[in-house]
Amino acid sequence: MELSRRTLLTGTLATTAVAATTIPARAADPSPGAALRVSPFTLGVASGDPTPDGVVLWTRLALDPVDESGTGAMPSRPVSVRYEVASDEGMRRVVKRGNVIARPESAHSVHVELTGLRPGAEYWFRFRTGRHISPVGRTRTAPAGHELPAALTMAFASCSQFEHGWFTAYRRMAEENPDLVLHLGDYQYEYKAKSYLGRDGNVRDHAGPETTDLATYRQRHGQYKSDADLQAAHAAAPWLVVFDDHEVDNNWADEIPENTNSWEGNDTTARFRARRAAAFQAYWENMPLRRSSIPSGPDMQVFRRLQWGRLANFHMMDTRQYRDDQACGDGWKANCEPRLDPNRSITGARQEKWLLDGFKASKAQWDILGQQVFFAEQDRNASEGVTDVSMDSWDGYAASRKRITQGWVSAGVRNPVVLTGDVHRHWANDLKVDYRDPDAPVVGSELVCTSITSTGNGKPGATNPNLAINPHLKYYADQRGYVSTTIRPQSMTADFKVLDAVTVKDRPISTAASFELVDGQRGLRRKA
Structure with a gap:
């Protein structure tokens, strides 16, 4: 199974994809867009994956973001696009410029991998x-490798359900x-529209059916990217992105979908692989990712x-594509013994080795794991000798979690921090190698961001009984928002940001x- 789950780019594929996104325009190349009557920049702009000398710039041309063909109603021909990079917001001091071709086979997306910029x-x-x-x-850009910057302000988020x-x-x-x-x-x-209702109803509808093919995934990304608030966040800073389940199908695991329904395209492995390929292609087209992705x-x-x-290493992880199937039929399960199988993995062997090797090589003040699902043990049964935990989280892969945790302990990682999304609630957790031992030392911490919108309006002041059952779980809040952090050599602070409502526009943050x-x-x- 491991080999079938790896991204193995052939030279031909890499050359074709790069040609579709970053080649210079030539005199014989197509029209520079003069024939487009209205602006095709309806999806905004973005940047991502910064290095000390560069960053990825992204846009995707679309005349109608929710066109049901997934093409954005663009003409089926290449379009020449010019980019400019400046050292001032007014774009007067241009330091880089060039031409690229937005091609229909890549949904007229553009990925420019810049180099030659100044670090930091x-x-x-x-x-x-x-x-x-x-x-x-x-x-x-990121600071030079030898530099220790005074501070990094970083925000992290997950789970933005358009309808909620x-x-x-x-x-x-x-x-x-x-x-x-x-x-x-x-x-x-x-x-599809109205099939997943928020607590207080849905304020707007998804366009199109459930996403199962390239056209519908492209259409869905187009609808989300057309949101002005999301565009503002993309235009404000470079992003590091990883997918979880809903970019493809709820709670999928490797080549196994949540349900084997023919109408979802999940009834055979081959059909689900085709669905996954379509989802990944659309994800690539709509994210500021490098050609390595x-x-x-x-x-x-x-x-x-x-x-x-x-200052920091960011280890961005994939806990979907290489995982074993959820144990005991998924969901929350009591006393599920298969979850303890030492051969089970949520990362796959190759990614686990990559992560452990990264711990051993790290000289950073902070090592930060950007990943998707709840990492700390969360048992909702207080009875002695009984566990009731989520099979979709790291609890369903207990040995895999222990190897990763012990890995950073053995490597002497200076300050390990796990960042998590998925659960639509804020949490702050201390981490252990052995959660069954009440005297086991704390070896790291986990910060969990709530959702941007998913599940709808929150419940200010809500409590969770699992805090009392699991003393290493330190904080819980059921409101929508994100986490804002400041990382310094001596400390890392995390502010859990919340909105009082998401079904009402333009609410303040606190x-x-x-x-x-x-x-x-x-x-x-x-902190007080």
Whole structure:
């Protein structure tokens, strides 16, 4: 199974994909967009995966973002696009410019992998085609590898269900002007309109049917990207993105879908692989990812590492594509023995080795795992000798979690922090190697972001009985929002940001709680 789950790019595939996204325009290339009557920059601009000398710039041309063909109603011909990068917001001091071709086979998406920029520097960028000019985006490069920056402001988020509410949290995130944004999955949802209802109803509808093929995944991404608040967040800072389940199908695991329904395209392995290939292709087209993440059929490489000088390593993980099937039929299960099988893995052997090797090589102040599902043990049964845990989380892969946790302990990682999405609630957790031993030391911490909108309006002041059962779980809040962090050499602070409602537009943001991690010390500290 392991070989079938790897992204193995052939030379031909890589050459074709790069040609579709980043080749220079030539005199014989197609029209520069002068024939397009209205602006095709309806999906905004984005940047991502910064390095000390560059960053990925992204846009996708679409005249009608929700056109049912998935093409954005663009003509079926290549379009020449010009990019500009400047050292000032007014775009007067241009430092880089060039032409690329947006091709129909890539849904007229553009991925420009810039090099030659200054490390640790702020830049602005835009695109042009014909007389049409895109919005201006802000980005920045990572510091040089030897530098120890004074601070990094980073926000992370997950779970933005378009129907359940307005994306105000993205707007508030943009207003903070972070240096970096991490999106930990469920960027979009696959369901047809009204089939997944929020607590307070749905404020708007998905366009099209459940996403199962390339046209419908492209259409869904187009609908999400047309949201002005999401566009603002993408234009505010470079993003690091990884997918979770809803970018493809709820709770999928490797080549196994949630349900084997023919109408979902899940009734055979071959049909689900085709669905996964379509989802990955659309995800690539709509995200500021490097060519190393170009899909190869149903496989896509998204686990990768970004270094922010000597301050932080970001280990961006994939907990879907290589995992064993959920044990005991998925869901929350009591006393599920198969979950303890030492051969079970949520990462796959190759990714696990990559991560453990990264721990051993790290010289960073902070090692941060950007990943998708709840990492700490969360038992909802207080009875002695009984466990009732989620099979979709790391609890369903207990030995895999223990190997990763012991790996950073054995490697002497200075400050390990796990960042998590998926569960639509804020949590702050201390981590152990052995959760069955009440005297086991704390060896790291986990920060869990709530959803941008998923499940709809929250419940201010809500409590969770699992906190009392699991003393290493330190905080819980049931409101929508994101987590805003400041990472310094001596400390990392996390502010749990919340909205009072998402079914009402343009609500203010507030900080529900703040925690601090101190360099060289284990355990979360609640700030006043």
